[in-house]
Amino acid sequence: MAAHRARFVLLPEGLVPDTVVEEDGGRVTAIRPARAGDPPAHDGTLVPGLVNAHLHLELSWLAGAVPATARGFDDWVGRMLATRGAGPSDPELPRRRAAEEAEGLVARGTVAVGDVSGEGWTAAPLAAAGLRGVVFHELLGFGREQLPQRLEAARADAVRVGGIVRRPAPHAVYSTPGELIVAACGRRGGAPSTIHCAEDAREEAFLHGEGPAVAFLDRLGLDWRWSGHPRTSPVGWLDRLGVLGPDLLVVHGVHLSDADRATLAARGAPLCLCPRSNLHIGGRLADVPALLAAGVPLALGTDSLASCEDLDVLGEIPLLALAFPEVDPTTWLRLATSGGADALGLSDLGRIAAGSTPGLVLLHGVEGGRFGVPPERTWLSYAAGATRGH
């Protein structure tokens, strides 16, 4: 049983000054105004454990290896794939870096993640670090010969590894045929699926049978045209496939129309923003005020260290706050906590509320939710249900 008093506490109703959170073994038992006899208040803002809803832990060994240029998405992806394809100098490096970064996530106040893995092994280091969340085992490829095996993989059950649920998920509309997207969607093991969507304008062009993604697949000599041209936007295509909803975490949403935003909101499909990665790769941010106005549920992610300098979800906030000063700063803290927890189906995390087990993180010196650089932070209570005490 412990009582934590802070200058500000992020509660579902907003940032509340001089408040005490009582907890027992990580479970919040009471929230109340400070009173005589309470210990002095911590100088800062108490928030629930952070949620990084989109990253690629297995790419951590590519940190800093794929610099930004002004040449756009295809150029960046091409260089990333070339560097990745050349392989690490030390074959142990990817797993060692992944383990280090998983520990680093916890050290920076993260309680849960949505991690995309092409190889599927990242559940072990994430669980070992004590993290909760989902590893999305990624599927892609238009090859018709491999489609039966891929469909079988897409229909695989979820597997639990410690606090992590690993389940299949499709990569993106320009890399994955509709049948495979459908087969890899739907809630499994309590976890939603995910898909990269509208990160670049090439995706919509591809769905119209045009543009660099078409040229890329043709250059590779791939047999993909059988999948047809739906002639709609990426969001429109996912909606036509019937997969949009609370069980699909859509990632990026940089290139969306008003109609796309309205569709996401109507279906209740959450969207994860990765602003630093989007700026690094494509030089453009999602229209966050328009997404908020449309009522799209939002989460925050860092994407991988190949396109972002760290996996600290709070590192996304200074850029967002600068780009969209009209947005209430409390909104950014919600995206990094309850937004991510909701998007990943983790209802016991993300909110400081009686009965919840969110983990309690003190953001040093932060008042009113504003910070120009990601703050220092300390765990006051580690979330119950995590596999490791802290």
Ligand SMILES: [Zn+2]
């Ligand atoms: Zn990604």
